[in-house]
Amino acid sequence: MAIDVAAHYQTYGPMVLRRCRFLLKQEERALDAMQEVFVRLLTYQNRLRGDYPSSLLYRMATNVCLNLIRSSKHTAVNDSEEIIASIASAAEHDKPIFLNAWLDHLFRQEKPTTKEMMVMLYVDGMTLEEVAEAFGMSVSGVRKRVREFKTRVQALKEYEHV
Amino acid sequence: MSNPLSDYWLERYALDELPQAKREEIRILLQADPGLQQRLRELTQSNDAILRHYPATAMADRIRERQLGGTTADRTVPNTHVTWARPGWMFPAGTVAVAAALALWIMPAWLLPQLHPGAGLEITRLKGMESGLTIYRQHQGNAELLKPFAFARHGDLLQIAYVSLTEPYGVIISIDGRGTATLHFPENNQTASKLQIKHKTLLPKAYELDNAPGFERFFLITSVTPISPLDILRAARTLAQTPHLAKTESLPLNRNLHQYSVVIQKSERQ
Numbered sequence: 001m002a003i004d005v006a007a008h009y010q011t012y013g014p015m016v017l018r019r020c021r022f023l024l025k026q027e028e029r030a031l032d033a034m035q036e037v038f039v040r041l042l043t044y045q046n047r048l049r050g051d052y053p054s055s056l057l058y059r060m061a062t063n064v065c066l067n068l069i070r071s072s073k074h075t076a077v078n079d080s081e082e083i084i085a086s087i088a089s090a091a092e093h094d095k096p097i098f099l100n101a102w103l104d105h106l107f108r109q110e111k112p113t114t115k116e117m118m119v120m121l122y123v124d125g126m127t128l129e130e131v132a133e134a135f136g137m138s139v140s141g142v143r144k145r146v147r148e149f150k151t152r153v154q155a156l157k158e159y160e161h162v
Numbered sequence: 163m164s165n166p167l168s169d170y171w172l173e174r175y176a177l178d179e180l181p182q183a184k185r186e187e188i189r190i191l192l193q194a195d196p197g198l199q200q201r202l203r204e205l206t207q208s209n210d211a212i213l214r215h216y217p218a219t220a221m222a223d224r225i226r227e228r229q230l231g232g233t234t235a236d237r238t239v240p241n242t243h244v245t246w247a248r249p250g251w252m253f254p255a256g257t258v259a260v261a262a263a264l265a266l267w268i269m270p271a272w273l274l275p276q277l278h279p280g281a282g283l284e285i286t287r288l289k290g291m292e293s294g295l296t297i298y299r300q301h302q303g304n305a306e307l308l309k310p311f312a313f314a315r316h317g318d319l320l321q322i323a324y325v326s327l328t329e330p331y332g333v334i335i336s337i338d339g340r341g342t343a344t345l346h347f348p349e350n351n352q353t354a355s356k357l358q359i360k361h362k363t364l365l366p367k368a369y370e371l372d373n374a375p376g377f378e379r380f381f382l383i384t385s386v387t388p389i390s391p392l393d394i395l396r397a398a399r400t401l402a403q404t405p406h407l408a409k410t411e412s413l414p415l416n417r418n419l420h421q422y423s424v425v426i427q428k429s430e431r432q
Contacts, residue, residue: 005222005225005226006218006219006221006222007218009218009221009222009225010213010218011177012177013212013213013216013218013221014208014209014212014213015173015176015177017212017216018169018173018205018208018212019169019173022169028312028313028429031216031311032309032311032312035221035224035225035228035311036228038221038225039225039228039229042225042226042229043229052174052179052180053179054173054174054177054179055174055179058170058173058174120168120170124168124169124170125166125168126168126170130168130170130171133184134170
């Protein structure tokens, strides 16, 4: 059944826009990202699965924003720095390994879901269990992704210090 | 459960889209935490404010237009900024071919009226090109691609580019939030409306946004036969006089004419 975009926006639009505002820190870009999320929802509606659109849309918003941050030359520098700073700040309860500007570079090589997971963990402050629940994965599966991610971060960090 | 509760869960709680166990877990937290109750109230207030500021009907139109038309919102090319050429180094002899070869496809037409006077400037040929309009804004010496519904403001200098893949006749007009219609191409309503086809072509003059409120909506109308600019202007004025439809509806024109439009929103910030 075709998605009623007005009804979906009415229900989920505010949540998506808030998410985009939080990550992009700029109203115009957040509005642009929010629309892009719904365009993708329409484009891929036949492939969508799951009982809770909110979960999917929240993650889509995260992914769209990360892509925007990465791809926008106009404002990428400042905004990437803000996000990286946010991640770094939020990661202080963990190991402060996200302090370098190459996080964005590193992110490019990651699966979209891994990027979303890292944002949920280190920007949103969610636990491994919560992230696992959000992604429908086992905790050990998420832990493994995090471990692999950190290993790559550490390797890159050591490489850059050589 | 992390502390504080993440927005991810609170949003989904507010939407009543949680498994029963999780919902119950958050309900108990809410009962004991005035701060969390306040966040939930703020979230509800934020919902109302967003829907008031960006109403569902208007946003749904934008989203559909972006999906269907998406005339210039190139979501596959992340770099939406291209070099704003300077005449000293961009246009030595044989420059158009060089520029095309380099795929630097934006040049300020007002700097180059002598190249193709009145006809616009062919820039490049690109695979995957679609008929439609592209709007650029001069920004700090660069040409910034304005996506549909991007914000611009009074005084911004806009450059219009068009592509018509097959139809050799066309008119470009804009309507604004004040109900005014402006003819951009051809240069006056008496001249021929012949388009360059299969090329991205800049109009010979840039356009400075005035202080009309709300929006500026640009239309490209194409046809296989000559078009009367006056007829298009007349239709544009009719639509422009209906503010609640002007941003979303098509011009009242014969179905044989194809319409492409891009809406630029007016930002009040200076």
